[in-house]
Amino acid sequence: MIGTARRWTATPRAGGAGARCLGGWRGVLRRAAVLWCASGVLGLAGAQGVGAFGGGSAPDRMAGPPERSVAEWLVRLQQASRIPSYVGTFVVSSSSGAMSSARIWHVCEGNLQLERVEALSGAPRSTYRRNELVVTFMPEARIVRTERRVAGGMFPNLLNPGGNFSTADHYSAREMGRDRVAGFDADVVLLSPRDDLRFGYRIWSEKRTGLVVKTQTLDAAGRVLEQAAFSELQLDAPVRAAKPQLAMPSTDGYRVEKPERVRTSAADEGWTLKAPVAGFQPQNCYRRPVSPSASMVQWIFSDGLATVSLFMEPFDAQRHGHEGVSAMGATHTLTRRLTDPAGAWWITAVGEVPPRTLRAFVDGLERKN
Amino acid sequence: MKTHSDTPCDREQISALADGHLQGREFSAALQGMASDEARECWHVYQLIGDVLRSPELAACGRDAAFVDRLSQRLRSEATPAPLPLPQPVRADVARPAANDGVFRWKMVAGLASFAAVAAVGWSVLGGIGPQPAGPQLAQGAAPAGGGAQVISLAAPVPAVAASAQHEAPLSVMLRDPRLDELLAAHRQAASVSALGSASGFLRNATFEGPAR
Numbered sequence: 143m144i145g146t147a148r149r150w151t152a153t154p155r156a157g158g159a160g161a162r163c164l165g166g167w168r169g170v171l172r173r174a175a176v177l178w179c180a181s182g183v184l185g186l187a188g189a190q191g192v193g194a195f196g197g198g199s200a201p202d203r204m205a206g207p208p209e210r211s212v213a214e215w216l217v218r219l220q221q222a223s224r225i226p227s228y229v230g231t232f233v234v235s236s237s238s239g240a241m242s243s244a245r246i247w248h249v250c251e252g253n254l255q256l257e258r259v260e261a262l263s264g265a266p267r268s269t270y271r272r273n274e275l276v277v278t279f280m281p282e283a284r285i286v287r288t289e290r291r292v293a294g295g296m297f298p299n300l301l302n303p304g305g306n307f308s309t310a311d312h313y314s315a316r317e318m319g320r321d322r323v324a325g326f327d328a329d330v331v332l333l334s335p336r337d338d339l340r341f342g343y344r345i346w347s348e349k350r351t352g353l354v355v356k357t358q359t360l361d362a363a364g365r366v367l368e369q370a371a372f373s374e375l376q377l378d379a380p381v382r383a384a385k386p387q388l389a390m391p392s393t394d395g396y397r398v399e400k401p402e403r404v405r406t407s408a409a410d411e412g413w414t415l416k417a418p419v420a421g422f423q424p425q426n427c428y429r430r431p432v433s434p435s436a437s438m439v440q441w442i443f444s445d446g447l448a449t450v451s452l453f454m455e456p457f458d459a460q461r462h463g464h465e466g467v468s469a470m471g472a473t474h475t476l477t478r479r480l481t482d483p484a485g486a487w488w489i490t491a492v493g494e495v496p497p498r499t500l501r502a503f504v505d506g507l508e509r510k511n
Numbered sequence: 512m513k514t515h516s517d518t519p520c521d522r523e524q525i526s527a528l529a530d531g532h533l534q535g536r537e538f539s540a541a542l543q544g545m546a547s548d549e550a551r552e553c554w555h556v557y558q559l560i561g562d563v564l565r566s567p568e569l570a571a572c573g574r575d576a577a578f579v580d581r582l583s584q585r586l587r588s589e590a591t592p593a594p595l596p597l598p599q600p601v602r603a604d605v606a607r608p609a610a611n612d613g614v615f616r617w618k619m620v621a622g623l624a625s626f627a628a629v630a631a632v633g634w635s636v637l638g639g640i641g642p643q644p645a646g647p648q649l650a651q652g653a654a655p656a657g658g659g660a661q662v663i664s665l666a667a668p669v670p671a672v673a674a675s676a677q678h679e680a681p682l683s684v685m686l687r688d689p690r691l692d693e694l695l696a697a698h699r700q701a702a703s704v705s706a707l708g709s710a711s712g713f714l715r716n717a718t719f720e721g722p723a724r
Contacts, residue, residue: 449702
């Protein structure tokens with residue numbers, strides 16, 4: 143190719159004819175390629191159409207695994223947390239360039255799930271999980287934080303696809319073929335939102351167990367806002383090899399911190415959402431002290447995949463000042479001052495959702511007096 | 512510390528009094544000691560020394576030779592703490608501890624000056640980072656099309672936001688806010704149970720905690 147180009151420059155007159163001739167050849171080739179591609183795309187579309195209209199179980203589909211619905215996918219991904227054990231290195235990166243990694247140990251025996259996350263970047267942290275109990279050791283500050291995570295009211299619905307399960311109404315699933323992550327074959331599925339109030343997710347699910355080995359959060363234009371993946375994974379690590387790593391160390395010499403939050407309800411706290419945001423259902427509501435005289439209310443919403451937290455506290459000109467929206471990876475934050483006859487409030491909305499969703503929440507929030 | 516006023520002229524006490532270091536009983540004892548003429552003269556000399564040290568232009572006046580002579584004489588008559596050769600009377604007052612050595616406000620002035628210098632440098636550094644389009648720590652984004660609210664990127668530019676944005680709203684820059692980090696941590700805890708499995712819930716949040724701090 144380089145040789146011919148050089149020859150053309152050497153003999154410009156002949157080169158003109160040669161180029162025209164080659165242009166003709168190229169045109170023919172290009173037309174052939176376009177036709178070939180088009181037939182391929184049509185064939186693919188046809189296959190997908192059969193898959194979609196045939197309900198995924200049509201025997202006339204020639205190749206590929208059966209298409210799963212959103213609910214079926216989510217059930218499969220959930221069940222993967224019950225696989226006996228795995229050990230790996232997990233990497234999270236955001237579009238802003240921030241990247242962190244951690245060593246993960248996971249063991250599941252019957253109903254007991256044990257997990258350890260040892261941060262490999264940033265300040266040293268070890269997080270141990272025993273079912274719902276999460277204990278984080280911060281050796282530099284000599285602090286241990288214990289918290290109890292609360293599963294929303296989502297999973298009974300999730301595991302019963304016939305029930306009132308709204309996640310499937312707001313996302314659609316499309317299988318994107320297969321890929322290899324951390325040495326394992328994975329099915330790739332795209333969960334795309336049906337409206338502009340949430341982000342899309344591309345999920346790599348390990349073929350045999352369903353374990354999510356990689357996720358990407360995508361904006362409306364398909365750009366990756368954030369991704370998380372195992373860079374290295376031992377899926378069949380023997381339980382007795384992984385288990386010693388999961389024994390929680392002693393908290394001697396550490397200051398033990400427990401979040402001083404009490405469960406409450408938005409109605410009791412005097413808050414209401416006059417216009418619900420499509421697909422997001424209220425989960426829990428907590429109150430925690432921020433100073434001896436003031437407390438903050440956290441009201442949590444979820445559509446099954448994305449979570450939004452609304453933080454409401456009395457406005458304090460000393461501490462609150464900057465209204466606006468900020469972004470960090472897929473996590474967006476909106477702050478706004480809200481005034482009502484009783485006084486001024488400072489609202490902070492946080493969630494892995496587009497800014498417009500946070501705006502819809504804060505617009506709809508009002509005091510019930 | 513000597514608190515009695517029997518000594519005809521307790522210069523140490525007078526010096527401390529002139530520097531405002533005495534309080535309570537020591538203060539009233541020193542005041543009583545000021546009754547003698549010698550003590551009052553000593554007081555005036557100390558005030559004068561202080562004035563000269565505080566305002567160098569006063570020290571530049573060489574015409575009052577009589578004053579300089581008297582001053583140097585008196586300074587010579589003071590007990591010298593160290594056996595330093597003091598050939599020049601002007602150097603003599605440099606060699607001994609300055610009358611205002613212990614004055615806190617001077618240290619404060621020095622502290623404020625160095626703080627101002629650091630602040631000025633810091634301000635210009637921040638100002639230099641701010642307007643650059645792709646700063647690694649600070650970044651900007653334009654406001655989304657719909658609302659007038661500002662979009663601020665905490666870590667770096669977020670392409671999604673910038674792409675969906677019209678360039679009509681002012682750009683803004685924001686630094687890390689520990690209060691916001693606390694809220695983000697509380698939110699992460701709430702979001703740690705995800706239907707997508709622990710890779711996008713618990714593992715993601717436990718791993719990603721670092722950059723938010």
